[in-house]
Structure formats: structure tokens, C-alpha cells
Amino acid sequence: MTVRCNMRRLLEGIALLTVGALSVACQAEGLDVSYPGQDLRMTFLHTTDSHSKVLPFKFVPNVWDERLGILPCPGDDQLSSCQECLGYQVDDFAENPPTPDALKCADCLQFAEAEGVCPGCDPDAFDQEDCYDCLIEVRQSKRCENWTYGGAARVGWVINEERKKALRSAYVDTGDYFQGAPIYNLFTGEAEVRALSAMGCEASVIGNHEFDNGVTKLADMLYRFAEFPVLNANYMWESADAAGSNQLSQLVNPYFIRDYNGLKVGYIGLGNVHSLNSLGDADNSLGVRALETKQALDTYIPMIEHQVDLVVLLSHLGLSGDIEAAKTVRGIDIIFGGHDHIILNPPLEVINPDGETTVVVHSGVNYKAVGRLDVVVRDRNILSHHYTVIPVQSGDEDSGIPPVGEDPAVANVLYDYEFELNRAQNLTREIGVAKTDYPRAAPGDSPLGNLVTDAMRARRGVETDFALTNSLGIRADLPKGPIAVGKIYEIFPFENSIMTMYMSGPELQRLFDYAAGRTAAYGCKTQIQISGAQAVLDCTRGRTKYLAINGIEVIRDYALVQPYIAFSMATNDYIGNGGSGFDVLEQNTTKSNTSLSLRDVVIDFIEEKGEISVPADSGGNYRIELIQ
Numbered sequence: 001m002t003v004r005c006n007m008r009r010l011l012e013g014i015a016l017l018t019v020g021a022l023s024v025a026c027q028a029e030g031l032d033v034s035y036p037g038q039d040l041r042m043t044f045l046h047t048t049d050s051h052s053k054v055l056p057f058k059f060v061p062n063v064w065d066e067r068l069g070i071l072p073c074p075g076d077d078q079l080s081s082c083q084e085c086l087g088y089q090v091d092d093f094a095e096n097p098p099t100p101d102a103l104k105c106a107d108c109l110q111f112a113e114a115e116g117v118c119p120g121c122d123p124d125a126f127d128q129e130d131c132y133d134c135l136i137e138v139r140q141s142k143r144c145e146n147w148t149y150g151g152a153a154r155v156g157w158v159i160n161e162e163r164k165k166a167l168r169s170a171y172v173d174t175g176d177y178f179q180g181a182p183i184y185n186l187f188t189g190e191a192e193v194r195a196l197s198a199m200g201c202e203a204s205v206i207g208n209h210e211f212d213n214g215v216t217k218l219a220d221m222l223y224r225f226a227e228f229p230v231l232n233a234n235y236m237w238e239s240a241d242a243a244g245s246n247q248l249s250q251l252v253n254p255y256f257i258r259d260y261n262g263l264k265v266g267y268i269g270l271g272n273v274h275s276l277n278s279l280g281d282a283d284n285s286l287g288v289r290a291l292e293t294k295q296a297l298d299t300y301i302p303m304i305e306h307q308v309d310l311v312v313l314l315s316h317l318g319l320s321g322d323i324e325a326a327k328t329v330r331g332i333d334i335i336f337g338g339h340d341h342i343i344l345n346p347p348l349e350v351i352n353p354d355g356e357t358t359v360v361v362h363s364g365v366n367y368k369a370v371g372r373l374d375v376v377v378r379d380r381n382i383l384s385h386h387y388t389v390i391p392v393q394s395g396d397e398d399s400g401i402p403p404v405g406e407d408p409a410v411a412n413v414l415y416d417y418e419f420e421l422n423r424a425q426n427l428t429r430e431i432g433v434a435k436t437d438y439p440r441a442a443p444g445d446s447p448l449g450n451l452v453t454d455a456m457r458a459r460r461g462v463e464t465d466f467a468l469t470n471s472l473g474i475r476a477d478l479p480k481g482p483i484a485v486g487k488i489y490e491i492f493p494f495e496n497s498i499m500t501m502y503m504s505g506p507e508l509q510r511l512f513d514y515a516a517g518r519t520a521a522y523g524c525k526t527q528i529q530i531s532g533a534q535a536v537l538d539c540t541r542g543r544t545k546y547l548a549i550n551g552i553e554v555i556r557d558y559a560l561v562q563p564y565i566a567f568s569m570a571t572n573d574y575i576g577n578g579g580s581g582f583d584v585l586e587q588n589t590t591k592s593n594t595s596l597s598l599r600d601v602v603i604d605f606i607e608e609k610g611e612i613s614v615p616a617d618s619g620g621n622y623r624i625e626l627i628q
Contacts, residue, residue, distance in 0.1 A: 051180025156407030175207025231269025449529025
């Protein structure tokens, strides 16, 4: 039995408040088969937040990845230990020896020599900088040169292998399959949707990044290429009959019911309501209005709960929204979540208002892993559940890490896209060398954030008093070593341009107070990066204690001291047009879009310098100080 519900017709039925009207919104197909009193096993395979990583990519897993089984290439693993070892000067060994887990430098260098790198690096001489520069080449050693992670064809292979082991199975995805790799910039989501279809996706939900190229493009991609139900119950779409309608009301359903050999599952979709601030505004450009989450669930769960054995939410609310839904809404058995780029292993168990358990599952980001949830169900109750993280990575017999194959159907879909991508963009071209690591995150300003805003402000034709960008727009770290164009695409997957404007004293106070409040909401981790300015953001008050632009005090002890001054500012067009709640920038009347690509500006900045390194005063409360 399969039930699909058209959202527009369903909302029209709700408006009429008649049972008859509601009945026309849904259609059922197939036979109704059930097994009362029997234990039924079901396997769910889950991905989320793939962010256009349909092709394998390189990165060095962190300690959290490793704990989940997402392991580094043995060369990178050795490099990590070498970095820790080389972090100590010779004189420090007596008082502060390396941790027991760190390899001795001699062992580290012997490994490097076996790999054919660093043959002249003498551990007895212990020249820290020279040894580090040499050992960085381990990442490029023969053993690691083809070691990659993710990729939709590999995910498809994992899904097929796991389904062979299961009597009943479903593969679901919880959104943000757009934006985050060059393939999206070139093909605007076509490859991602076709890959999901080829992988046999059972159902998916719309994430916030699916809207990045506008609703018309999203509707076109889904209409042409989606062979799976796309769900959303907490968005109200404009009528398909309206002039210029984007037609999403005809493509997106609030829920979907599927019978898996006698076990019936009802899926309900929930989109993110916080990352798209305009969803709360009437007549916004998206043609979408957000509904209150609990209200939407209280509407749809009673419609389906007596037809199914399991009620499953496919959610892009984020973990806090998932927990809130599980705590406050009755009748939810499982929530497959996304948006926060985390893996919950084991899943959370949240008690709902009826005292029953809701299982909350998150399965990571970038196709680095597939989550597998096995449940045993009897008479509409989950008796037990077990969750497994399945890494999606290179492997070989020598490393002891089992290799992951590729699904030929998915690989065939992606072949032409990869070919055209490589032909259109020289992603391997080196533009410079980073002599130090440039992390994107720090409690205050970050080294990479400082580099980016310096590049914005210094660009010819921009040259403003100060620059400001949002921290979340910087999507990856810049590691020490050669810098390729492809890495800058990872850092800036969005097609943002630089916008300039003049900011008065009151506008600056509104801007930085908003940044302080947003920073407080994110655990007192700054949500802005700046150049040409110094700020003290008070997370306890959600206000700005101090602000100076080019040495001129604008705010002192929370009070505006320069109400009649104006400064020129460079920012990105996303927040310049009000994205992420920066309304004060949207309302500014002096805006001018330079049409300069932020990504290209950073590439040119690095290429002009050739070599870059983090200054001693860059990153960690030098430009932005936090009070918490």
C-alpha cells in the first residue's frame, strides 16, 4: 500500500473543515496486509546534509570522525601523531613530554622514510619547522594519494549491500543535498537529485540549502529528476494556480505511507524554519510560509497514525527542534534529523507526552557515513532498536580498512557531470602555499575569517573602512600546505559577491548588537568575522560592549558615542540582502553590489601573496573579544 497526499489539496481540505474535503487529498494504492502479534523487523538507511559531495573528496578526519570509524589514511594518521610530536621543542621534553599516544619522532620519521618522503630529516637535529614541512608531504605520499571519502556511488553501494542483509528496508535522506561542492555551482543541483534517484531514495525532505538558487530552480530540478517523494508538512506553499507560481505545491507532499511487506510506515517531512528568516514574512520571494511545527504535526499525525505501524519524521529542523518535537508531540516513533552535521551514536531516546519513547537519529554530513537503524516492531510498538555507523571511505588490504565499492548505476549517472566539471574548472591549479593552518573557527575571530575579510577590504574597487562577513559562510578550514583552487571552492561553495554600503553609528550599533545576540545563541562562538574593526561582544547580555572602526570608538560601555559618523563597509551579498536575519543590512539604502565574486577575490588575494601565514596577532580575541 502506498499513500501520497498532495499538500495544496490537503490544505484546501483543512480550510473547508470537512471530512469529505480531507478525503480527496489522499490516494491509496495496494493491498492492506498486517501481522498482528508478530515481531516485524525493519532496516532504515539514512543520509543527510550531503552538500553536493556526490563525488569522492579528500580530507583529514578529526578525533570525532575516528571514534565513529571514519579513519584517516595511514599516512595521514602518522602525520597527525608527528604533528603532536613536533609540537614540542627539545628543551620542553623534560617538563612536558608528549602524550603516550604520540609516536616518537624517530618512529614517525622512519615511517615517512618508508613512504619515500623526508629522507634527510634527522630526528636528532629536531628542526621543528623543517621536519613539519617535510612531513606534510605524507599527505601526498603514494599510499595516500587516492585516499578519499564520500561519493554518491559509494553510498549507493553501501545501501545496496545493507539492503541485501535486510528483510525490509528503506533509504531516506533528510535534506541539504544541495550546495557545498563545485558540481553544484556548475549544474545547480541536477547531479544531486539524479544521484538520490539512482540510489533508490524512498523519501526526502527539503533542507534550507535547497532554496539557494531560488524556488523556481528547485521546482525544475525536482520535477525533472526526482524519482522519490519530497516531503514537507510545515511549509505552506503558494497556490499552483497563482500567476508565476513555482509549482512546488504540486511537487511536495506533507506525508507519504509505504507498506514494507506488512509493516506500514508513515513518513512526515519537516523543513528548517530558522535558517530562512523570510519564511515568517507574508508574500516573501520564496512563495512559502512556515507553519508552527507542533501545529503541523498535530494536524497530520492523527491522519495517518491509525493507518501505519510506525510514524517517522524526516526532519531538517536541527537537533534542538527534533528534541522539542519529540518532547511535545505524541505519536512519533522515529525522527531522522539533519542540519547540524552530527552523528548520534547511540541515538537519543526522548520521552513524549504519553510517556513513550521517540528515537532521534542523526547521521552526519557530506556522505562520510551511512546510518543504519534496525528496529523490531510488534503491534505498532518498537520493542528494540540498534544503530550502526557505516563509514564511506577508501580502504585497502594493507591498512586493514575494508574498501567500499561503487554502485555502477549511480557511477554511470555521475560520469558525464564529473567529466564536464573537470573540463570546465581547473580545480587542481595551485594558487599559493599556506605556511600555517588557517582554521575557520575560534572563540573570537578566526585566522581564516581574518584572511577572508582582509581580502574583501583590500580589493581594488572595494577598499572600505572595514569588512564584515558571517562565520557560517566560511564552510571549511584551510590546511597548511599547497592551496588548490578546489580547496577555495570547498571554503566558499556559495556564489556570493561583495557588497559595499555606508553604515551610520546607530546602524553599527544595531548590526553588532544583533551579531552579539546571534553569537550568544550559538554558544558564544562568534557569528561574524571582521577586518578594520575591534569589537567586544557580551554573550551574557546579547549586546556590544565596545566597537572601534579604524581606531575610532563607536561604542563604549554599551553606549553609542559616535551617532553622527558613517563608515564604509564591505560584506557579502547574502547577509547584505538580509540573509541569516541581518535585517539592518537589508534596510540600508546605500548598498552597492560590486559583482566581484567573494571566492575569486580570496583566490586573487592568495595568488598575489604567493605564501601566507597566520600573523601572531590573528585569531583568538584579537579583533573580536567575547564576554561569557
